[in-house]
Amino acid sequence: MSAAVDPVLAHVDAHIGESLERLMALVRIPSISTDPAYAAQCTKAGQWLVDDLAGQGYDASLRQTAGHPMVVAHDKGATSGPHVLFYGHYDVQPVDPIGLWSSDPFEPALREGPDGEKEITGRGTSDDKGQLLTFVEACRAWKAVHGTLPLRVTFLFEGEEESGSPSLLPFLDATGDELRADVALVCDTDMWGPDTPSINSMLRGLVGEELTITCADKDLHSGMFGSAARNPNQVLAEIIASLRNPDGSVAIEGFYDDVAEVPAAVAEQWRNLGFSEAGYLGSVGLKTPAGEAGRSVLEQIWSRPTCEINGMWGGYTGDGFKTVIPSKASAKISFRLVSGQDPVKIRAAFRAHVEARLPADCTVSFKPHGGSPAITVPVDGPYLAPALAALTDEWNKPAVVVGSGGSIPVVGEFKRRLGMDTLLIGFARIDDRIHSPNEKYNLKSFHKGIRSWVRVLDALAAVK
């Protein structure tokens, strides 16, 4: 650690209240990217970031895309050290079911959580507005103290991460020369434990599919047609049921063909992480792993693929009762992929599985929602060890290398299109309720996250 760090950390501590106010201002903008009704709010959130970055002296601009705009900012100050590209996203998940929120998702507040820790509540506080601002605030403090950053930094924030990033690939292809750096930094992951920092080296891929089963050409009265007419709710349920075997594995033909076992050394390391299956499942009210029998929970969520029904609907779903046989029933289904699996092949296998099980008088239509392979980040690159050391310094606990069940498609695209590896460093907690009602980000995640980035910036600047 260089001598430059301490005054920056002191500056962070002295100005944490202002950092928090900026986070709250950004959270107040309801930038839900999946809902077209919030398009203007997405642009507003992007512009907020541009204004903030330009105000700090960066060369910042909002870049239009076919969807929500990108934010790109370059620091022109540093002339030495590696060049890092920091990526985050300013869009957030929808908030339904809104009735389960205990306060307005877009009116953030600082409250005491059940464990006595201070929490910042609101949609996007953790995923990803709080996380991305830890980096922005670390750079702000460094510049405030030293005038220039210790290494070259480019910022990239997108507004479509929660809706499959449709504009990201064309944008990377068009602006690759401008964005290419020595290493990418992504802050969209959890810590291993409340006080155990971690860097992710494995991310599952994702294939999203929406399917609609159509039977009759109109909704029917179940008294007049009940049993004689094919019911798409029943058909869809039977198809969904057929996706899983009784042992918890996925029943699609060829699904596991390209799945490799994790290397023995990695498996050994996972066993030594002290992971509590009971604690993990117990935190959400569960006790029994539902995935492949004979696999540990860490395997189930990190190194084994899965199929999840994220949404399904058909017929009458309001109050009371309606004796209808609907014309259509639909589901949103996602597959988490592991290293080796090809999203194109998995999507095709799923569709073939459905089509082979379609009874008489039914048609099916499919709509793709994103597809990306799993990612494995090399653990022997020049940046990982210094970053781990910096995190260890801040948290006074050894930083660990872990896997993740989630998917961050941009990491694969950085590698594929720009030739960059990524360091996945995040400060979220497993109980942050991202994508759920009552999302929160611990003040400690935010504050020590900023401090962590100050140390990581310093450590990476020293890499030759």
Add this chain to the structure above:
Amino acid sequence: MSAAVDPVLAHVDAHIGESLERLMALVRIPSISTDPAYAAQCTKAGQWLVDDLAGQGYDASLRQTAGHPMVVAHDKGATSGPHVLFYGHYDVQPVDPIGLWSSDPFEPALREGPDGEKEITGRGTSDDKGQLLTFVEACRAWKAVHGTLPLRVTFLFEGEEESGSPSLLPFLDATGDELRADVALVCDTDMWGPDTPSINSMLRGLVGEELTITCADKDLHSGMFGSAARNPNQVLAEIIASLRNPDGSVAIEGFYDDVAEVPAAVAEQWRNLGFSEAGYLGSVGLKTPAGEAGRSVLEQIWSRPTCEINGMWGGYTGDGFKTVIPSKASAKISFRLVSGQDPVKIRAAFRAHVEARLPADCTVSFKPHGGSPAITVPVDGPYLAPALAALTDEWNKPAVVVGSGGSIPVVGEFKRRLGMDTLLIGFARIDDRIHSPNEKYNLKSFHKGIRSWVRVLDALAAVK
């Protein structure tokens, strides 16, 4: 047919335009009984009927219940002939999916249908506002011509038929002496064909159930928990799939225990009805009967019980995609029962079936939505033959005795609580799209329905 009929029929023809205007006025009141937001509109529709009946000189009143009010009206004019109780319902089904309506469901219009016939469009035009007004208008015409009705008439209109009639039983128990008549008339059924009148002698019963499966105590991110956490969408789909056997029969233990085959004579009569399975299914875009293998479509919808998934939902169902594992998933499921089946026993068997299939970490809650046994109307009573003859006169085609897959619980309650049999006479058509978008009632159903009731009133008045 008595000489009294012809001038009444002429009056009906001369004033059909005014009758139509009254139907449209009633349809304009959005009396959706299942949705609490429309409670005031239900009362408004009931009051509209009271005002109309009182204006014709009946002793009419709105009777409060724990739910939507009842309309009761007595004709005090006739002193001879049998006493008939006419039952209908002024409430209507919800209108979703609203996007599939080609015009406002509550702004009725007279249009030419694809077959060149004039249709009255709008929610409730057929079920049941149009149907109930055929009787009201027939009585109006009779009184206008002759001053008094040819037999004693009591009107009973409820506002909760589409939501399980929760207030009907207590009301029948409390006002049975006032309502008891020699025979009940119910106009909530179809004609056998576009020009073939019919009287229904069998109605299936109905058991409605809503179930909710709960797994985790909050919505989860499918990346972080996918495969390790039990997904209630998957559990619900597997349970729904388990309700049916591959041969189309219902797989609940004991479901068919009390189901008898229809008598050979009835089966023979059904075979002679000239029913076209291809035409029936083809009218809604289907070709293949989905019910029990080896059973005709008429058996499937009239004399065999079934289980239909009327609604199911869980997780994210909006635009775009959300990688959530929901905490809960729900379904609305109805059972159509046939003669011999006990609603209480069937409900219990269904719940036991679900509970036996609940995997680890899941709980289920059930909510009942009505339950009524099937009805068989005797075909040898004093009123059936004269009514069939009257219908035959009006339509110039022999009226037939048929079954029905639908459920009209009030018919069973009239028998059980008031000792009355019922004549089920209706003029709806199979393609009226009741309970669906773009509901309509043919002008011919309405006009000749009124004329039919004029003849039936005359015929029943002559029964000693």
